[in-house]
Amino acid sequence: MIEILGLHKSFNGNPVLKGVTLTVREGELLALIGRSGIGKSVLLRHIAGLMRPDAGTVKIDGTDIFKLRGRDLVEMRKRFGFLFQGGALFDSLTVYDNVAFPLRERTSLPEAQIKDRVFNELEHMGMKNDWNKYPAELSGGMRKRAALARALVMGPSIMFFDEPTTGLDPIIGQNILDYIHRCHRELEFTAVMVTHEVQKVFGIVQQVAMIHQGEIIVCGSPEAVRQQNDPVFDQFVRGDSKGPVQYI
């Protein structure tokens, strides 16, 4: 279970998170939505302990992750899988070595088994034929998929996805969502997924939360949030340029 409690964060005096409180129950997949630049990635990085909040905290299964040190922190992070928005593939390694990296460094599996697991993961991402390319030789969408393979290969129990389908064509995007759905059922991980594909994910998530102006304004099951008739949320789901949120 992930509990986010009153998280505050500012950058150079600009507040981004202004008291975010949110709970993701064990085994639940939560979709985090919100307009671009509102702080979704920042929130995700806090939950994974990559950024320190100004105030508030994050508890995973009751442990405050900002108080963890040394071996305890390592043990906690061994349970994590993180898909970064930009992929964050190691650019000195091929796709294969990238996906094999956590297996090689954190397990003592023989290379033959590593190979099986890596190719299994790459096959699901439709990346099997690109295994020996370097990240610089891949398209944005291919990088995303290779990174997703790397995030899932250890069979994490807590997953963070930062826009897993952005930059992919609709068909492969749907395939990836189906695969995430399947992994979620098989591995039963607890997960937070940042996404803009509001409609598409309604079928596979248990909870939807919307972040707006530093706070969670809507949160609940997909059915429940649709009935709340929050004007910002509705505009976002419809993808309408008219409504309470005006860019120009």
Place this chain on the structure above:
Amino acid sequence: MNLIRIIGRAGVRLTRNLGSYGLFLMNTLFWTFSSPLKTGRVIEQMSFIGVKSTLIVLLTGAFTGMVLGLQGFYALSKFGGEAMLGPTVALSLIREIGPVISALMVTGRAGSALASEIGIMRITEQIDAYEVMALNPYRYLVVPNLVAAVLCFPLLAALFDVLGIWGGYVVGVKLLGLSPGTYFGEMTVYLSSSDVFHGIYKSLSFGLIVAWICCFKGFFTEYGAKGVSKATTQAVVICSVLILVWDYFITSVSF
């Protein structure tokens, strides 16, 4: 009142900065000795910092030695001391110029690349990727560079010295007509092993300084391409200044 405030704030910032440099070095040294080395990475970085710097070190070494030969001969001939050319060239190369100039050359060639490579890893979240995989980025990115630099710098300085002495020989003996026996003979008389060790210690510490500063600047780079270019420039500037300051410091202590 305002002046005091400005001084105070600058003081706090300076202390905090120095503290973070110190902490970074302590962390790096801790991980160097407390966990098995990533030998593969160390070898890669030795090839990058060391092997690929040989050409530039050979070139600068030869020309530095030749200049020393010319200049030394001119100065020594003022009081009839041409016979001392060999020891003069060798001593200044081995104790001072070899370690310093080779370190400066490697800073320009490899140090800047280290800073920008690690900086790019920071801004593309690759360092965060290590952390979130429960792997220590110091162990994978910083320690191999430190070990490689500390091993390579003395070797590069030695190469520089050899080529420099040869350059001095070419000028002094072939061009200016000194006898080869004088050039090399006097050298062994005046050069002691402590001079050689002095040069080696210097190179070792320069290796540490360059790896430390360049990795630090890359590791804590600010965001964007601007951040990386700033980190790279600052790394080279700080390294170069520190090399010269530290050089003066050790030299003065050793006398």
